[in-house]
C-alpha cells in the first residue's frame with residue numbers, strides 16, 4: 664500500500680509523487696503559479712472557450728460540409744467561457760474539452776468556477792481543475808445551484824468521499840462548493856448577477872457581468888429575467904440551429920430575444936453543425952454573429 668505524502672515528501676504538482684523528490688527539484692511548473700499575464704491585465708475580457716453544442720462540431724460519424732470543413736471557425740468544442748478579470752480567471756462550466764481549451768488559449772490558472780447547469784457537456788471536464796488546487800494552494804471555489812451541486816457530487820464521488828489509501832492526493836481535485844442563488848454574488852471582487860433561464864423544463868442560470876450577459880442552453884426566458892437583460896452592450900446567447908428544438912432556442916427565436924433586448928452586439932453560441940460560420944453570418948442582421956472558439960470580447964469597466 665502506498666504511503667501518503669508527508670511534509671518532507673510533498674507530491675509534485677506536475678509529476679508522479681512517488682518519484683517526486685528528484686522531479687520537484689527539476690520542476691519548472693512553480694513558475695506558472697502567478698502568470699505574468701495576470702499582473703498586466705487592467706480590463707475585462709470574456710473568452711469563449713467552446714461554442715459547440717453537446718456533440719461538438721465536427722460530430723462523430725457526420726460527414727456534412729460543416730463537419731468536414733477545414734475552417735477553424737467551423738470547429739466547435741463543447742460549451743465554456745472565462746470571465747478574464749484583472750483579479751483572476753472565473754471559468755463558466757467545465758466542458759469535456761477543458762484541458763484542450765485552456766492549453767489552446769494559454770490560460771495557466773483558473774481561480775473559481777461558475778456552473779450554468781449540470782448537463783454532461785457542461786460538467787464532465789471538472790477533473791481538469793485538479794492542477795489549480797495545487798497551483799493556488801487551496802481548493803478551487805465552485806459556484807452552483809443546489810441541484811447542480813448534488814449532481815456534481817454524484818458524478819464525481821471520488822472527489823468528495825473519504826480519502827482512500829490507494830489514491831494519492833494529486834489525483835483528486837480540491838474543490839470548495841459555494842451555493843448560488845438568484846441574488847448577485849461577488850467572486851474575486853467581480854459582481855455577477857445570475858439570471859434564471861429555462862432549458863426545456865429545466866431551470867438553469869445565465870450570468871450578467873457588468874454590461875455583458877451569457878445565456879446558453881436556453882429555450883425560454885422567464886418574465887422576471889427580462890429586466891436583467893436591459894442595457895446590455897454584449898449578449899452571448901444560445902442558438903442551436905434553424906429548426907426548432909425542445910430545449911434550445913432556434914436562430915429565429917434567438918433573434919426575437921435580440922429584438923426585445925437590443926444589445927449593441929450579440930454572439931450566438933452552443934451552435935450545431937447545421938450552422939456554417941460564414942453563410943450563417945451573412946444571413947444574420949447587423950450586430951449579430953456566430954461566436955467561435957477563442958473569441959475574446961472586451962467588456963465592463965476599464966475598457967479602452
Ligand SMILES: [Zn+2]
Nearest residue numbers: 717742784880
Ligand atoms: Zn449544453
Ligand SMILES: [Zn+2]
Nearest residue numbers: 725727730936
Ligand atoms: Zn455534420
Ligand SMILES: [Zn+2]
Nearest residue numbers: 780782862880
Ligand atoms: Zn444543457
